[in-house]
Amino acid sequence: EKEWLLTEIQENPTILAQLLNRQLPQELVEFAQKRGIRLFPRSFDDLGMGCSCPDYAIPCKHLAAVVYVIANEIDRNPFLVFQLKGLD
Numbered sequence: 429e430k431e432w433l434l435t436e437i438q439e440n441p442t443i444l445a446q447l448l449n450r451q452l453p454q455e456l457v458e459f460a461q462k463r464g465i466r467l468f469p470r471s472f473d474d475l476g477m478g479c480s481c482p483d484y485a486i487p488c489k490h491l492a493a494v495v496y497v498i499a500n501e502i503d504r505n506p507f508l509v510f511q512l513k514g515l516d
Contacts, residue, residue, distance in 0.1 A: 429513075432465065433456075433515065450504065467509050468509070472486065479491050
């Protein structure tokens with residue numbers, strides 16, 4: 429998966445330019461989807477998070493806050509999507 433993504437980014441200067449401009453190109457997301465590469469979780473269960481608070485809601489307010497912070501950071505820096513996948 430890493431090689432496919434790196435090759436696509438290296439061979440497509442438009443994608444690279446958008447990433448450098450802190451944008452996650454839709455064409456890269458579509459490229460990943462076509463190859464079965466999941467850049468984002470499909471449900472909360474995919475995150476494998478847990479909290480020890482007594483709230484039984486899923487997600488509890490603590491986990492929801494963590495997801496919100498992560499989403500906000502990805503919005504500010506789309507390279508985090510790749511770092512979370514172990515690709516620097």
